[in-house]
Amino acid sequence: MSDKIQDGGSAFPRTYSESDLHSKTVVGGHNGISKRDYFAAKAMQAFIVRDNCSYHEIMESSYEFADGMLSESKKEGVDNG
Numbered sequence: 001m002s003d004k005i006q007d008g009g010s011a012f013p014r015t016y017s018e019s020d021l022h023s024k025t026v027v028g029g030h031n032g033i034s035k036r037d038y039f040a041a042k043a044m045q046a047f048i049v050r051d052n053c054s055y056h057e058i059m060e061s062s063y064e065f066a067d068g069m070l071s072e073s074k075k076e077g078v079d080n081g
Contacts, residue, residue, distance in 0.1 A: 005036065006036075006070060007034035007035060007036040007037070007070075008034060008035030008036050008039075008070045008073075009034065009035060010032060010033070010034060010035070011032065011033050011034060011035045011037070011038035012032050012033070035066075035070065036063070036066045036067070036070060037066070038066075039065065039066035039069045039070070040062040040063045040065065040066040041062070043061070043062040043065035043066060044058055044059075044062040047061050047062055
């Protein structure tokens with residue numbers, strides 16, 4: 001049994017329906033990309049401009065950066081979902 005990856009929760013949570021924000025009707029469904037994937041995607045943009053990185057190195061480095069961001073935000077008391 002593997003440990004669940006701490007992904008930080010949803011990067012852009014969808015809590016209320018767009019059609020009825022005033023009544024705050026809760027909406028079910030998927031909330032989109034996780035904070036971990038969002039941070040990795042942002043980091044990937046910086047890593048990808050390096051000419052000397054392989055795709056594997058870019059992917060690995062991007063998720064290492066994302067995990068570091070989540071770890072630091074946890075230390076700072078930021079809600080990680």
